[in-house]
Amino acid sequence: MTVFRAWYSLSRRSFSTASSSSSCPLHVCIVGSGPAGFYTADKLLKAHKGARVDIIDRLPTPFGLVRSGVAPDHSETKIVINQFSRVAQHERCSFFGNVMLGSALSLSELRELYHVVVLAYGAESERDLGIPGENLKGIHSSREFVWWYNGHPDCRNLNPDLKKTDTAVVLGQGNVALDIARILLRPKTELASTDIADHALSALEESSIRKVYLIGRRGPVQAAWTAKELREILGMKNLHIKINQADLLVTPVDEEEMKKSRIRKRTYELLSKAATAAATESSHPGPGPRELHLVFFRKPDQFLESDERTGHVSGVQLEKTILESDGTGRQIAVGTGQHEYLHCGMVVKSIGYKSVPVEGLPFDHQKGVVPNIRGRVLTHASREESQSEPGLYVCGWLKRGPTGIIGTNLQCAEETVGSISEDVVKGQIAIATGSKAGGEGLRQLLEARNVKIVPFKGWEKIDAEEKRLGSERNKPREKLVSWEDLLAVGTT
Template identity: 35%
Template structure:
């Protein structure tokens, strides 16, 4: 610990988890200066590239994140690949501590036959496409008239809703032109969402489930036979108002008269996918086993199988974090091994000095955006305690310009917070002629160019 200068912290990953950690450090009473690194040219992570474009209410979180990012003792350094063009060892030379908050953007595998057929997609791939992530596809084949979505969480719901809406409904959002071009050719008339357990185990949030029916083009259909609860399911409803609201909404969908909307969105429970069926290398169907409750909130197979006529399958069974070179990684759990904050060497069980983790890379991709706040609190408290106890090795190069000189010497075209404002202005100007709040710039080089035009 040094009394003569601020604590110097690098945070790797400028999504909500990294920004919340920054905020807590700056509010701690400890004098601190933070550099927030991000591999993408723009900040905000999941908020920019993981939230469906027709959910501006959730994107409003950006306003509070903006307030944190604007603080003078926080510096944004984007378009910098830590673990790639800059090693963790090189980065550590400039900081007393590093927090990893790199999130999760890859798809978890669904280990059933047929996963690799043409027309079988990971939900994260589709989310990356419609959110204009520069690392994902620019065009998407939406010729399937009947589509399956596997997974009853909010990501599955987002994917199903985007597939069931028309391109023109989504044109008022920030989607780029290439996304609209694909969506306006969407042929989907039926979207089938599958969950292996029952309504009381669904991972939807109540508001998202209710809003599903607000589109005039979507009719939500739930089979009354799928509304079933055992003792553990009833207890789950009593224990959680949110879960009870989900069940109530599903019951309302199951009981009501049809409203006659052109696109049908079916939510199926107690159907466990066992195989994606194919012909000539392409998806032609989905095989599921009918399940039943076991009395404890779990399910067992009935031995009865159903074949669903679909031409595309979207696997929304969870995100997966990627490893960072030279940082311990648990490949099975897809997280950095940790004790709640400290990075742990899995071979010895010892703390790795000066390295910390928060967010999904710490605990896996579960919970809502707000859950990352408590996550960050736990991690930052550990870091601050270590600094106070003199357990961190102070950097010899704490000067703010030292890392900037290093980036320049490496010829890295890093972007800044001022650069984000330039990119933000450019996107808003693109959207203005069409009466839209913004239109996303998709190409990586174009984003960097707008952010650095006066560099």
């Protein structure tokens, strides 16, 4: 990124001149109002004086996964919303909520209205395991479970059954998996003062779950969580940590991995310390203890159906694994043919999100991304056969896959905006007088189709109402969780 930053800084003045010298401003539409979308808007507004930036989102509410993905007990992570709000309130920026690309209008129509379209709508689906029993009741994806406790209107009716089992299995060992385990195990009195959805808090207060198993295919060195997230859950009061000491044995290859990554070394040290402390705990921890089991070197083989509850999951068959090199220096999990059974009444699959394409968008289904070079969308998945699509760009998970933290999108946006600016300077994006209708044309099209637009002022009304409802319950906010309520407040 060092070379790019230097080039970007030296060229910024010429970008601004190119955008403002024309009597017609550069019209940009960003699809998706999560971190990738807002960082892109911020960079574009600063780099191109006079440019008009419109952000559309299928939800009536902005901020994407900052609102619906960040755990309710991580309020400090949501402070970035203040920065995004300032971007949305910029005189050259507009927010169009409740506008779904592919339904309200097509990608081709959007490209006709704008000089530049940036797709930053993230990943709204999830990967499948492809194993028997995956469709049994009681098995949920991490996306829908997280959306459920965060009050996303699409998942408010998920209604996971937390009463008829004391054991939940979370497949995956990333930060989202830790979030889910923590929410299931954290004392509900602590969650009551967060912005967790009321329906989720009520269900968790009646929950019978006391044991959560976090299952990983590989070893403790390869787990994808960060030290901060791991430290938080390991430090929870009255939570008993269970780790098989044999899983903590490391190989020379593991040692090499830890030498190259401080994060991996630190997380391994935290796990080792927790395992040692757990070994010295009283063998009689008291009635109804809460337990977190960190299980490594296991992969799900099939889900088993309950004899008592037809169509409902009763457990997971796990295959033991070992690590082998894939020839690139990375260790992959390989099944050994040895199996064991883990009883549970609930499973959450935290194995990764997946982006979905829209009509007219080139898409690499194998990688789950839009083929691109530095954010420029390519006509084909194969770079050798491709040319860039004029005026069409990507940022965020659509661009690089569902990886990274909120801040990762800042550099991602910087690169995409650099490509846009370079194309403007080279004349590859033609800015001619009256050539594009921009936001005004979008508004007219949506109104003609009777689409209820939620502007940013509409979001501010939703925000104020949620905070008012929250103040009555000593919470920062009580989220409106139905489409009807959100639209009723946001469009008045």
